[in-house]
Amino acid sequence: MEQYELIWKYQQVDMELERYEKEMRNNGNRKELIRYRDFLLEQQNALKKIESDVDIMSDRMEALVDEVERLTKSVSDIRSQLSTNPPQNHEKAQELVSTVQKLLAKISRYDGEIAKLRKDADSRDRMQREVRVRAAKARAEFDRIKAIYDEEFKEASKTLEQLKQKVAAESAGIDKSLLEKYATIKRHSSPPITRIREGRCGGCNMQLPAADMNKIRTGEPYVECENCGRIILVK
Numbered sequence: 001m002e003q004y005e006l007i008w009k010y011q012q013v014d015m016e017l018e019r020y021e022k023e024m025r026n027n028g029n030r031k032e033l034i035r036y037r038d039f040l041l042e043q044q045n046a047l048k049k050i051e052s053d054v055d056i057m058s059d060r061m062e063a064l065v066d067e068v069e070r071l072t073k074s075v076s077d078i079r080s081q082l083s084t085n086p087p088q089n090h091e092k093a094q095e096l097v098s099t100v101q102k103l104l105a106k107i108s109r110y111d112g113e114i115a116k117l118r119k120d121a122d123s124r125d126r127m128q129r130e131v132r133v134r135a136a137k138a139r140a141e142f143d144r145i146k147a148i149y150d151e152e153f154k155e156a157s158k159t160l161e162q163l164k165q166k167v168a169a170e171s172a173g174i175d176k177s178l179l180e181k182y183a184t185i186k187r188h189s190s191p192p193i194t195r196i197r198e199g200r201c202g203g204c205n206m207q208l209p210a211a212d213m214n215k216i217r218t219g220e221p222y223v224e225c226e227n228c229g230r231i232i233l234v235k
């Protein structure tokens with residue numbers, strides 16, 4: 001058999017293999033697993049975000065609690081000063097009272113902020129639990145589908161292996177350089193071997209130039225497409 005007839009036959013099984021590989025990639029359970037995997041990653045990121053929010057919140061809360069403690073101490077210091085060492089005049093007394101009022105106002109503001117932070121932290125806790133529950137459900141579903149898919153994949157791999165062996169068997173007797181050329185063309189134009197169709201390339205439909213048509217008339221079994229690089233068989 002002529003080289004170009006052999007490679008044409010080779011292409012049939014090679015394309016069959018390619019279709020099968022594509023079919024494997026498009027497996028419904030495989031796609032479902034990818035969706036679940038992405039979802040689980042999202043949940044992980046959500047948890048990380050919540051954790052970092054909580055860290056920031058607890059740092060702020062700690063600082064506020066310290067500050068409230070410090071201010072409370074100042075208030076009690078002033079109060080004890082008022083009783084042990086009462087101010088000499090009305091003006092001085094007024095000044096101390098006003099200082100205490102300002103401190104108490106500040107304490108109350110900080111207490112308010114602490115209460116709000118506690119509430120936010122509680123709601124983060126709830127969110128965290130919800131995310132964990134969602135993630136656990138998704139994980140269980142992922143595992144369930146994975147078990148089914150693993151079986152499907154095992155079966156499909158057997159078929160794939162058979163097809164690969166078939167392709168290898170078909171390559172017997174074909175020149176190595178021709179097989180290499182086939183692989184090179186396939187990288188940009190697939191299938192790489194085509195047939196002539198009313199003076200046009202069967203792959204890209206480009207009109208063949210006069211020079212190629214002349215070659216064909218003188219009995220050339222094939223030409224190469226100037227446009228897509230495919231090998232165009234004449235017969």
Ligand SMILES: [Zn+2]
Nearest residue numbers: 201204225228
């Ligand atoms: Zn072409």
